[in-house]
Amino acid sequence: MMEKKKKTFRCVIRSEECKGCERCVEACPRGVLKMGTKLNLMSFPAVEYAGSGCIGCGGCFYSCPEPGAITIVEEVEE
Amino acid sequence: MKEVVKFGRPSGFFEKFERRPGPIKTNMHYCPGCGHGVLHKLIAEAIGDMGLKDKAVLVCPVGCSVFAYYYFDCHSIECAHGRAPAVATAISRTDPENVVIGYQGDGDLASIGFNQILQAANRGENMCVFFVNNAIYGMTGGQMAPTSLPGQKTQTSPCGRDVAETGYPIKVAEMIAQFEAPVYVERCALSRVPNIMAARRAVRKAIQNTVDKKGFSFVELLSGCPVNLKMKAHEMNEFLNEKMTKFFPLGVYKDVSAEREAIVRHTPIFEPDQVRELLFPEETKRAVDDNFRYTAKVFDEERRVKISGFGGQGVLSLGYLLATMGKLRNFNVSWLPSYGPEMRGGTANCSIVFSHTHVGSPQADHNCSMLICMNQPSVDKFLGQLGENGVLLYDASTIRQPEVSPDKTVYGLAASDLANTLGDQRVANSVMLGGIARLMQDCFLEGKESEDFDLAVEEAMNEHFAGKPQKVIDLNMKAYRLGKESVSIRFGARVK
Numbered sequence: 192m193m194e195k196k197k198k199t200f201r202c203v204i205r206s207e208e209c210k211g212c213e214r215c216v217e218a219c220p221r222g223v224l225k226m227g228t229k230l231n232l233m234s235f236p237a238v239e240y241a242g243s244g245c246i247g248c249g250g251c252f253y254s255c256p257e258p259g260a261i262t263i264v265e266e267v268e269e
Numbered sequence: 270m271k272e273v274v275k276f277g278r279p280s281g282f283f284e285k286f287e288r289r290p291g292p293i294k295t296n297m298h299y300c301p302g303c304g305h306g307v308l309h310k311l312i313a314e315a316i317g318d319m320g321l322k323d324k325a326v327l328v329c330p331v332g333c334s335v336f337a338y339y340y341f342d343c344h345s346i347e348c349a350h351g352r353a354p355a356v357a358t359a360i361s362r363t364d365p366e367n368v369v370i371g372y373q374g375d376g377d378l379a380s381i382g383f384n385q386i387l388q389a390a391n392r393g394e395n396m397c398v399f400f401v402n403n404a405i406y407g408m409t410g411g412q413m414a415p416t417s418l419p420g421q422k423t424q425t426s427p428c429g430r431d432v433a434e435t436g437y438p439i440k441v442a443e444m445i446a447q448f449e450a451p452v453y454v455e456r457c458a459l460s461r462v463p464n465i466m467a468a469r470r471a472v473r474k475a476i477q478n479t480v481d482k483k484g485f486s487f488v489e490l491l492s493g494c495p496v497n498l499k500m501k502a503h504e505m506n507e508f509l510n511e512k513m514t515k516f517f518p519l520g521v522y523k524d525v526s527a528e529r530e531a532i533v534r535h536t537p538i539f540e541p542d543q544v545r546e547l548l549f550p551e552e553t554k555r556a557v558d559d560n561f562r563y564t565a566k567v568f569d570e571e572r573r574v575k576i577s578g579f580g581g582q583g584v585l586s587l588g589y590l591l592a593t594m595g596k597l598r599n600f601n602v603s604w605l606p607s608y609g610p611e612m613r614g615g616t617a618n619c620s621i622v623f624s625h626t627h628v629g630s631p632q633a634d635h636n637c638s639m640l641i642c643m644n645q646p647s648v649d650k651f652l653g654q655l656g657e658n659g660v661l662l663y664d665a666s667t668i669r670q671p672e673v674s675p676d677k678t679v680y681g682l683a684a685s686d687l688a689n690t691l692g693d694q695r696v697a698n699s700v701m702l703g704g705i706a707r708l709m710q711d712c713f714l715e716g717k718e719s720e721d722f723d724l725a726v727e728e729a730m731n732e733h734f735a736g737k738p739q740k741v742i743d744l745n746m747k748a749y750r751l752g753k754e755s756v757s758i759r760f761g762a763r764v765k
């Protein structure tokens with residue numbers, strides 16, 4: 192097998208800023224976002240990341256109406 | 270393992286939204302799923318990436334985005350409903366280096382302020398405007414907007430928009446694109462990811478055009494208001510993509526950004542002395558300095574003067590001359606001409622108000638101190654507006670001697686006949702000015718001030734006729750002196 196440096200991405204949700212609108216869930220091509228059941232400080236149900244499977248496409252980030260509810264982080268091997 | 274942020278909070282936002290009420294200072298006030306938030310991110314990202322925090326001026330509307338200025342780390346200003354394009358025009362014109370970004374909703378832009386945006390577009394103002402078309406009045410609770418779709422149920426169209434009653438959705442992008450001046454017009458949709466990415470490119474292009482001073486760029490964004498339309502995220506996207514685009518097709522409606530040169534406009538002048546010089550060129554040497562004041566007590570309150578005649582007799586310029594004299598002698602003074610169909614043959618009139626204190630209304634329509642009439646209809650119309658102890662001067666060539674109450678003083682002067690003897694009917698108004706001098710000296714002025722009147726007339730004539738041949742001024746001065754000598758009828762309370 193060829194040695195391929197695999198990029199990995201992570202979707203970080205700041206639950207307090209999320210309003211549970213589900214736009215990101217709609218946008219994700221990998222289906223790795225889903226609505227949680229826990230309510231945040233403002234009583235919105237916050238979205239949750241499955242923990243793996245994000246391809247870093249940024250679709251959820253641009254679909255989300257909140258400035259910083261979603262951050263897509265790239266994990267780079269050193 | 271190292272972590273880098275690939276997509277994160279745009280740097281064009283404040284880190285913390287201090288103005289936002291409530292415990293959460295990092296998200297915005299919009300409802301869940303609101304398109305305004307999606308667009309805010311695209312704009313904030315562009316402002317940050319393009320290094321425009323110090324140059325961008327966000328011009329905010331009335332509507333749900335009324336608090337947009339809470340969020341953007343750049344200049345911003347909030348405008349009256351629909352008036353953002355006018356305010357934006359001023360900001361762009363006063364400092365062409367400002368990168369003016371207009372932001373408006375469909376009620377704001379396409380209803381109450383529609384003419385504003387069309388005029389700004391047609392003038393090719395250097396700005397970009399982002400038009401949030403959510404087919405609804407969001408802020409006020411979901412009333413029908415000019416862009417609501419046929420059949421769309423809203424608070425004010427509960428049975429669905431009936432095009433027979435309220436017409437069709439207004440296609441703003443198409444309209445703007447018809448104008449010659451705008452450089453770039455596109456319609457995008459803040460729906461699914463590919464559309465949002467197209468909107469992102471449009472936002473950046475429009476802002477770049479403004480940076481490059483290309484003129485007017487316009488991006489219409491079909492946008493979700495899931496709360497008022499009572500839709501879930503996927504329904505909202507579907508509505509935007511399937512329903513709205515039927516009426517509002519996406520795409521570039523005009524793009525001449527590449528071929529247009531940067532706009533060059535007059536450099537604005539702010540230096541107060543320079544502005545004053547331009548507005549009021551000091552062509553007349555005044556006999557008095559800036560502290561000069563007539564001491565006559567009569568001018569401690571407003572004195573209203575009405576001058577009336579038929580169009581062509583020069584009543585407006587007579588009034589202007591009188592106002593100029595007031596200006597030259599440091600009165601607070603106003604001159605208000607009545608323009609209208611009268612100007613072509615009926616009665617024309619103007620109001621002059623003098624005071625050493627304040628001038629309230631510039632209209633002399635009651636309690637006048639002086640009434641100057643140059644034809645009979647003027648006497649008939651305005652005599653009733655002459656106040657107690659008022660003074661009337663009329664052209665005795667054509668007007669019957671009027672009957673007045675005993676407190677009034679009346680001067681008659683055959684101005685038109687006298688002007689004829691001077692060979693020029695047009696100087697009848699200067700003859701009347703001679704009459705005014707006489708009545709002022711009789712009734713209002715004393716001593717030094719009385720003597721100064723002739724000088725003030727001469728100065729005002731020089732200013733008024735500046736650029737005209739000296740013989741025009743001479744003729745008018747001659748008419749003035751003739752009028753002053755010739756006042757023929759004088760009677761009433763004040764005649765000594």
Ligand SMILES: Cc1ncc(C[n+]2csc(CCOP(=O)(O)OP(=O)(O)O)c2C)c(N)n1
Pocket residue numbers: 331332333334350373374375376377378381401403405406407408409414
């Ligand atoms: C002069 C004036 N008239 C009416 C209103 C009430 N008003 C506030 S927002 C609004 C309409 C907003 O709709 P839109 O521009 O579409 O903005 P949206 O909230 O949908 O983003 C109206 C009519 C007002 N604030 N001022």
Ligand code: SF4
Pocket residue numbers: 200202218219220221222223224244245246247248249250251252263
């Ligand atoms: S970045 Fe793309 S793949 Fe990752 S969570 Fe967001 S939408 Fe899904």
Ligand code: SF4
Pocket residue numbers: 204208209210211212213214215216237238254255256257260261302
């Ligand atoms: S789009 Fe943003 S606000 Fe909406 S559910 Fe996802 S993270 Fe929350």
Ligand code: SF4
Pocket residue numbers: 298299300301302303304305333403407408493494495496497
């Ligand atoms: S009412 Fe509509 S436009 Fe206004 S904030 Fe809510 S979702 Fe957005």
Ligand SMILES: [Mg+2]
Pocket residue numbers: 332374375376401402403404405406407414
């Ligand atoms: Mg609206």
